[in-house]
Structures are given as structure tokens and as C-alpha cells.
Amino acid sequence: MQSDFITRVDNVRIVGTNQAPTSVTITDGVITAIGENTPVAGEILDGEGRWIMPGLWDQHVHFAQWAKTFTAVDLAAARSARECAQLLADAAKANPPLRGGAVVGMNYQGVLWDPAPSVALLDEYTGDIPVVGISMDYHSAWMNSAALHLLGLAARDGVVQEAEWFDIIPTLEALPQEDADAGLRKAQADAASRGVVGVRDFDFSAAHRSWPARSERGLQSLRIQAGFYPGELDGVIARGWKTGDQLDEAGLVHLGPLKVIADGSLNTRTAYCFHPYPQGGHGVLSVGETELRELLTTAHRHELRAAIHAIGDRANAVVLQAFASSGASGSIEHAQLVRASEIAQMADLDLIASIQPAHLLDDRDAAEVLWPGRTPYEFAGLVAAGVRIALGSDAPVAPLDPWLAISAAVSRALPGDPPWHADQLLDASVAVRASIAPAMEATAPDHGALLHPAMPADLAIVEADPLHPAGADVAEQAANLRAMRVYATVLGGRLTHLA
Numbered sequence: 001m002q003s004d005f006i007t008r009v010d011n012v013r014i015v016g017t018n019q020a021p022t023s024v025t026i027t028d029g030v031i032t033a034i035g036e037n038t039p040v041a042g043e044i045l046d047g048e049g050r051w052i053m054p055g056l057w058d059q060h061v062h063f064a065q066w067a068k069t070f071t072a073v074d075l076a077a078a079r080s081a082r083e084c085a086q087l088l089a090d091a092a093k094a095n096p097p098l099r100g101g102a103v104v105g106m107n108y109q110g111v112l113w114d115p116a117p118s119v120a121l122l123d124e125y126t127g128d129i130p131v132v133g134i135s136m137d138y139h140s141a142w143m144n145s146a147a148l149h150l151l152g153l154a155a156r157d158g159v160v161q162e163a164e165w166f167d168i169i170p171t172l173e174a175l176p177q178e179d180a181d182a183g184l185r186k187a188q189a190d191a192a193s194r195g196v197v198g199v200r201d202f203d204f205s206a207a208h209r210s211w212p213a214r215s216e217r218g219l220q221s222l223r224i225q226a227g228f229y230p231g232e233l234d235g236v237i238a239r240g241w242k243t244g245d246q247l248d249e250a251g252l253v254h255l256g257p258l259k260v261i262a263d264g265s266l267n268t269r270t271a272y273c274f275h276p277y278p279q280g281g282h283g284v285l286s287v288g289e290t291e292l293r294e295l296l297t298t299a300h301r302h303e304l305r306a307a308i309h310a311i312g313d314r315a316n317a318v319v320l321q322a323f324a325s326s327g328a329s330g331s332i333e334h335a336q337l338v339r340a341s342e343i344a345q346m347a348d349l350d351l352i353a354s355i356q357p358a359h360l361l362d363d364r365d366a367a368e369v370l371w372p373g374r375t376p377y378e379f380a381g382l383v384a385a386g387v388r389i390a391l392g393s394d395a396p397v398a399p400l401d402p403w404l405a406i407s408a409a410v411s412r413a414l415p416g417d418p419p420w421h422a423d424q425l426l427d428a429s430v431a432v433r434a435s436i437a438p439a440m441e442a443t444a445p446d447h448g449a450l451l452h453p454a455m456p457a458d459l460a461i462v463e464a465d466p467l468h469p470a471g472a473d474v475a476e477q478a479a480n481l482r483a484m485r486v487y488a489t490v491l492g493g494r495l496t497h498l499a
Contacts, residue, residue, distance in 0.1 A: 004494050004495045005042065005043060005493050005494050005495075006026060006042065006043045006044065006045045006490065006493060006494075006495060007025065007026055007027070007040040007041065007042035007043060007044065007493070008023055008024065008025045008026060008040045008042075008044045008045070009023060009024045009026070009044075009045045009046075009047055009052060009459070009461065009490075010023045010037075010044055010045070010046050010047060011023070011046050011047045011048055011049055012024065012047035012049075012050055012051065012052040012461060013049065013050070013051050013052070013465070014034070014051070014052055014053070014449070014450065014451050015051045015052065015053040015432075015450060015462075015465050015466060015467050016053075016429070016449075016450055016465065016467040016468070017449075021047070021049055022034060022035045023035060023036070023037050024052060024451065024457075024459070025038070025040060026457040026490075026493040027493075028493070029456060029457050029492035029493040029494075030454060030455070030456060030457055030493075031451065031452070031453050031454065031455050031456075031457050032453055032454075033453060034451060034452070034453060045461075045488060045495075047461050047487070047488075050461050050462060050463055050487050051461065051462050051463070051464060051465050051466075052451065052459055052460070052461050052462075053195075053432075053436065053450055053451070053459070053460050053461075053462065053466070054197075054436040054437070054450055054451065054455070054458060054459065054460070055195055055196065055197030055198070055436070055458040055459055055460045055489060055490070055491065056194070056195045056196045056197065056402040056435050056436055056460060057196070057197065057198045057199065057200070057390075057392075057402075057435060057436065057437060058191070058196060058198075058199045058200070058391075058392045058393050058395065058400050058402055058405075058435075059199075059200050059354050059390040059391060059392035059435075060200055060202065060307075060333055060354050060356060060392030060393065060394050061199045061200065061201055061202070061392065061393060061394070061395045061400055062138065062201070062202055062203050062204060062394070062395065062396065063184075063187065063199060063201045063203050063207070063224075063395070064173060064184070064203045064204075064205055064207075064210070065134075065138065065169070065173075065203070065204065065395075065396050066187055066395035066396040066400050067183035067184045067186070067187040068104065068106065068173075068183055068396070069106055069107070069183075069187075069395075069396045070182070070183040070186040070187055070190075071177075071182060071183045072104045072105055072106045072134075073087060073088060073091040073103065073104065073105035073106070074105070074106065074107060075087055075088070075105040075106060075107050075108035075133055076107040076108070076109070076136070078108050078110075080113055081110060081113045081115055081116065081117045081118070081121055082121070082125075084105075084108045084110065084117070084133060084142075085121055085122050085124070085125035085126065086125060087105065088103060088105050088122070088125065088126055088131045088133055089125040089126045089131075091103050091105065092126055092129040092131055096129060097129065097130065097175075097176075098176040098177065098178065099176065100150075100175060100176045101130070101175045101176045101177060102129075102130035102131065102132050102147050102150060102172070102175055103126075103129060103130065103131045103132070104132050104133075104134065104172070105131075105132070105133045105134065106133075106134045106136075106396060107134070107135075107136045107396070108133050108134075108135055108136060108142070109135070109136040109137075109267065109362065110135065110142070111267040111268065111269070111366055112366070112369070116158065117133070117142040117158065117159055118157055118158060119143070119144060119145055119148070119155070119156060119157055119158070120157070122142060122143070122144040123144050123145050126144050126146075127144075127146075128146050129144075129146060130143075130144065130146040130147040130149075130150045131143065131144045131146070131147055132147050132172065134396075135159070135267065135268070136267065136362065136397060137265040137266070137267045137268065137397050138394075138396060138397050139161055139162060139165065139264055139265040139267070139268045139270065140159045140160060140161035140162070140165055140268055141159060141160050141161075141165050142159045142160075143159075143160060148160075150175075151168050151171055151172060152168075152171070153168065161264075161268055161270070162264055162268070162270060162284060162286060163261075163286060166204055166261070169204040169205065170204060170205040170206075173205055181214075181217065181219065184214065184219055185219065187400070188219060188221040188222055189221065189497070190400070191221070191222060191400055192221045192222070192489045192491075192496040192497040193486060193489070193497045193499075194400075194401055194402060194403060194486055195402070195403075195460030195462060195484075195486040195489050195497075196222065196400070196402060196489070197222065197223060197458040197459075197460070197489065197490075197491050197496075198222055198223035198224065198225070198458070199222055199223075199224060199225070199400070200225040200227060200256055200257075200307075200354075200392070201224055201225065201226055201227060201256065202227040202256075202259045202307070202333075203226075203227075204229075206228065206229075206232055207224070207226035207227055207228065207256070208226040208227070208228045208232065208236070208247060208255055208256070209232075210226075211224045211226045211247065211248065211253045212247045212248040212253055215248040215249070215250050215252055215253050216248070216249070220250055220252055221491065221496040222252070222491070222496075223252050223253075223254075223458070223491070224252060224253045224254070224256075225254055225255075225256035225257075226247065226253055226254070226255060226256050227256035227257055227258070227259040227307060228255075228256070228258060228259065229258075229259050229260070230258070230260060230295055233258060233295070233298065233299070233304075236255070236258075236302075236304065237298075237302050237304075241255050241304075242255065242302070242303040242304060243255055243256065243257055243303065243304050243305040256305075256307070257299075257304065257305040257306050257307040257330050257331070258295065258299045258304050258305070258306045258307065258330075259306075259307045259308075259309070259333075260287060260292060260295055260296075260306065260307075260308050260309065261286050261287070261309040262285065262286055262287055262292060262308055262309055262310045262315045262318065262319050263283055263284055263285055263286055263309070263310060263311055263312050263314075263315035264283055264284045264286065264311070264312075265311055266311060266336065266363055266366055266367060266370060266371070266376075267363070267366055269281065269283065269370060270283045270284040271283045271311040271312035271315065271336070271337070272284060272285045272310075272311075272312040272314045272315035272318070273312035273313055273314050273315075273337065273371070274312075274313055274314045274317075274339075275371075275374075277370055278369065278370065278372070282312075282314065283312050283314070283315075285314075285315065285318065289318055289321070289322065292308075292318070292319070292322045293321075293322045293325055293326055296308075296322050296323060296326035296328040297325075297326040297327075297328070299326075299328055299330075300326050300327050300328040300329070305328070305329055305330040305331075306323075306328050306329070306330035306331075307330055307331045307332075307333050307354065308322075308323075308330070308331070308332055308333060309333045309334060310332050310333070310334060310335060311334045311335075311336045311337065312336075312337055313337045313338055313339050313342070313374075316332065316335060316337070316338045316339075316342050317339070317342050319332055320332075320342050320345050320346060320349065320351075323349050323351060324345070324349060329350070329351070330351065330352070331351060331352035331353070331354040331390065332346065332351055332352070332353055332354065333354045334354070334355065334356065334359075334394075335353045335354075335355060335382070336355075336359070336363075336376050336377055337371060337374060337376045338378060338382075340381070343378070343381055343382060343385045343387060344385055346382070346385070346387050347385045347386040347387045350388070351387070351388075352387075352388045352389065352390050353382050353387050353388070353389045353390070354389075354390045354392060355377070355379065355382075355389055355390070355391060355392070356391070356392050356393055356394045356397070356398060356405065357377070357379065357391060357405045357406075357408035357409035357412075357426075357431075358393060358398035358399070358401075358404050358405050358408045359377070359394065359397065359398060360376070360377045360408060360412060360420060361398075361408055361413075361414055362398070363376070364420045375421050375424065376421075377412075377421070377424065378421075378424055379409055379424050379425075379426045380423060380424045380425060380426060381424060383426065383430060389430075389434045390434055390435075390437075391405045391406065391409065391431060391434045391435045392405065393405055402435045403481055403482055403483075403484045404482060405431075405435065406428070406431040406432055406435060406466070406481050407478040407479070407481040407482035408478075409425075409426040409430075409431040409434075410425065410426055410427070410428050410431055410469075410474060410477060410478045410481060411425070411474055411475055411477075411478030412424060412425055413475070413478075415475070415479060419474065425474060428466060428467060428468070428469050428477060428481065429467045429468075432466045432467055433450075436450065456492060457490055457492055457493045458490065458491055458492060459488075459489070459490040460486055460488070460489050460490075461486070461487045461488040461489075461490075462484055462485065462486050462487065463484065463485040463486075463487065464480065464484065466481060466484060469481050485499070486499065487499045
């Protein structure tokens with residue numbers, strides 16, 4: 001095509017309907033007509049009978065950290081601490097870091113390893129080259145002595161985790177590297193190739209400040225809701241910003257919610273729970289109840305939405321009480337283990353459950369050991385209670401791939417495995433609809449038309465109808481959703497991907 005901007009898409013079928021192929025007209029980045037083949041000036045894209053739908057959103061990402069996966073060492077294959085250390089050592093030898101930099105690996109899952117990751121073991125394999133291995137859940141990092149020294153951290157025996165780790169992430173990302181935008185460009189292109197038009201970014205390095213500059217540098221393939229953390233709250237208030245305010249000239253970056261991390265994670269045994277873990281302890285409440293309530297009260301007073309990380313059932317109970325007493329609006333991020341009483345309260349408060357279905361594919365074994373006898377990831381229970389849901393990935397914890405999230409919600413299983421807690425399966429239409437709007441605009445699933453005039457021309461053209469996936473059973477439907485091929489992605493009338 002001669003131009004990236006298109007004014008009409010012809011010969012496409014609207015997902016969820018049995019209608020014959022039609023056309024969608026776009027004017028100034030907005031859908032202005034459906035089914036009217038009036039002459040238009042500009043480029044016309046032929047959908048060749050494919051299906052058209054709103055573009056997808058990933059409602060929870062850490063984009064800079066996800067972008068690093070396109071350049072970091074992949075540690076997912078490691079089955080022991082020594083295997084992981086060897087992968088990092090091999091990478092350090094093959095590609096030594098720039099002076100003042102470090103070798104970074106990602107995605108190891110070591111909660112059940114024996115021996116556990118230790119500084120001494122990593123030193124044995126990697127020597128004096130600074131090396132950092134980041135856990136799959138992104139709540140901890142395994143560093144050798146050289147990396148601890150480089151990042152200004154105290155010597156220790158084990159991993160760096162939770163608040164101490166989160167605080168050091170911006171320093172790690174600021175270390176010298178050859179092309180700081182290389183991973184970002186690849187990550188944006190990869191997201192667009194999956195039909196993604198927007199993300200809600202909880203980058204640990206102040207997304208609301210970094211994204212306007214990235215947009216000016218031409219990183220404009222996605223819409224961004226840029227979240228921020230409590231340390232940035234006073235500055236946001238001083239500027240008079242409210243959630244939803246535009247932050248860049250291109251109109252792609254908007255202020256997202258205040259993000260607060262209330263507890264830890266399952267795989268570090270720091271998710272805050274009513275029942276003790278088999279090894280002892282109830283996890284960690286990362287922010288006090290009084291402080292959390294004050295943060296939400298302040299956010300509400302200044303028209304700022306809140307997104308609160310809560311994984312354990314006790315953390316969810318604390319967070320819901322803070323929302324109730326403050327009057328704040330927003331979402332609970334993860335909501336992995338929630339009691340029935342808190343699910344009902346979430347619905348009463350009209351809070352959004354921002355969930356990441358792909359996590360259960362990795363966590364089911366650990367959950368059976370660490371949360372025995374309980375039902376995590378209660379997706380169907382949330383929907384049945386009237387809770388609005390929004391799907392995401394928590395990339396880099398899981399890949400930024402809405403089709404993976406949708407498939408996991410539909411099947412709750414890896415290929416060939418039976419569904420885990422099968423009573424919590426989501427219908428495909430519910431999972432898809434929970435992936436097509438920004439989380440702060442999420443609505444309860446319904447059966448209304450997905451496309452209509454006056455909505456932004458943020459579109460995905462796909463090879464099959466995801467609302468009615470082919471397949472004789474859930475497993476086959478999930479497989480077809482996971483393998484969904486995206487022909488084109490359109491952002492405000494501009495092509496960001498064309499197969």
C-alpha cells in the first residue's frame with residue numbers, strides 16, 4: 001500500500017455476526033460508516049473475507065521490562081539453580097556486557113529448586129562479570145556479587161526481592177546498553193502483530209514520564225495508559241493531572257491509574273494469605289492498611305483511579321476494605337485467590353478485576369503445593385457475581401499476547417492437560433470482550449455489537465471469528481484461539497501491522 005493510513009476496509013465480516021462481508025469506512029481515525037460503499041479518497045484495504053473486530057488491549061504490562069525479553073537471556077528452560085547459573089555464565093562468556101553494564105536473564109522459576117539460588121553458587125559460575133537473573137513472576141532477582149556491587153546493594157546469601165528489588169529496577173534499566181530503544185521497537189511491533197492496539201503500562205520506571213518522550217521518538221504503534229506509583233503521586237497532583245489526561249502530542253499516551261503493590265506473589269511465598277504456607281508464614285503485606293487507605297483517599301480526591309496489586313486472599317480483603325472506606329474507583333490487579341465474600345464485595349463496589357489467565361498455566365503446580373484445597377483464579381465466579389473483568393498478561397511474567405490469555409481463560413490448561421478447576425472456565429465471548437477495551441472503560445460482558453460508527457478505528461482483522469471459535473470441545477476451541485492469525489492491525493486508521 002502507498003500509505004499507512006486507510007479510509008475503508010472492504011470485504012470483511014464483523015465478528016459475532018452471521019452477516020455477509022461488508023465494509024468499514026474510516027474518517028480522521030474514527031469509524032464513520034459500516035456497510036456503505038460510498039466513494040472515499042485514500043487507501044482501501046481488502047480484507048478478503050476475513051473477520052474484523054476492535055483491536056485488543058493488554059490491561060496489565062510492565063512494558064520496558066517486557067521489551068527487555070527481546071534482548072535478555074531466556075532462562076525458562078532451567079530446571080535447577082545450577083542449570084540457570086550455567087545459562088547465565090554461557091551468555092556472559094559469549095556476549096560480555098558493555099563497560100558498566102550487566103548480563104540480564106529472565107524467566108527462571110526457582111521456587112521449588114533444591115538447592116535454592118544463592119549468591120555463592122552464581123559467583124562460582126559467573127565470576128566477576130555482573131549477572132542478574134530475574135524470576136518468572138518478576139518479584140525477585142538472583143544476582144552475583146559483582147551485580148550486587150554494581151547496583152549498590154548490600155552483600156547477601158539469597159535473592160533480592162519485593163520492595164528492594166522493585167526500587168532497584170530503574171537503576172538496572174539505566175545501565176549502559178547499545179540501543180536503548182531496540183527492545184521497545186521490537187516489543188511494539190510484536191504486539192501489533194497480535195492485534196494489540198493498547199496497553200495499560202505499570203512500568204517500574206515511571207511510565208507516565210517515559211512514554212511521552214518515546215512517542216516523540218516515533219514509538220507510536222500502541223495507545224498507552226501510563227500508570228504511576230505512590231512515589232510519583234505528589235508530582236502528578238501538583239501538575240493537576242487526572243486519570244485519562246493526554247500526555248503526548250500524538251494523543252496516544254494518557255495518564256493511567258495509581259498503582260500500589262499490596263502484597264507479594266505465589267512463587268516467592270509472599271502473597272498475603274489467611275492460611276499459612278506449608279513452610280510457614282502468611283506472606284507479606286507490602287503496604288500498611290492505614291497507608292493504603294490514605295493513598296486511595298488522596299487519589300479519589302484528585303480524580304485519580306487506583307490499580308491495587310493483590311494476590312493472596314488476605315491481601316484482597318485488606319484492599320477491598322480500603323476501596324470501600326476511601327470511595328476510590330479502579331481495579332484489583334491479579335485477584336488470584338479471593339474468598340466468596342470478597343468477590344461479592346468487589347461487585348458491590350463496581351471494581352474491575354484485572355486478571356492474567358496465562359499465569360495459571362505456570363502456577364498450577366506451585367498453587368497445589370502452596371495453596372492446597374483452595375480454588376485460585378476464580379474467573380467464572382467473578383463473572384457470575386457481576387464483577388467486571390479485564391484480561392492482561394502482566395508481561396514479562398507472561399507473554400504480551402491476548403490470544404494466549406483468552407485461550408488460557410477458555411481452557412485453564414496446557415495442551416493435552418485436563419482443565420484445572422474446570423468449573424471456572426470462561427466462555428470465549430466473555431474472554432474476548434474482556435480484552436477489547438481499556439480497563440478503565442471496561443463493561444460487563446454483553447451481546448451488543450462490537451463495532452459501530454463513532455468509535456475509534458482501532459481494529460484487528462483476523463482469520464476466524466473468535467467469539468465463535470471452531471472446535472468440537474473446549475480444548476480444540478482454545479487451541480484455535482491460541483493460534484489465531486492476525487492479518488492486519490489498525491490504530492486510529494493507521495496500519496501498524498499487515499501480514
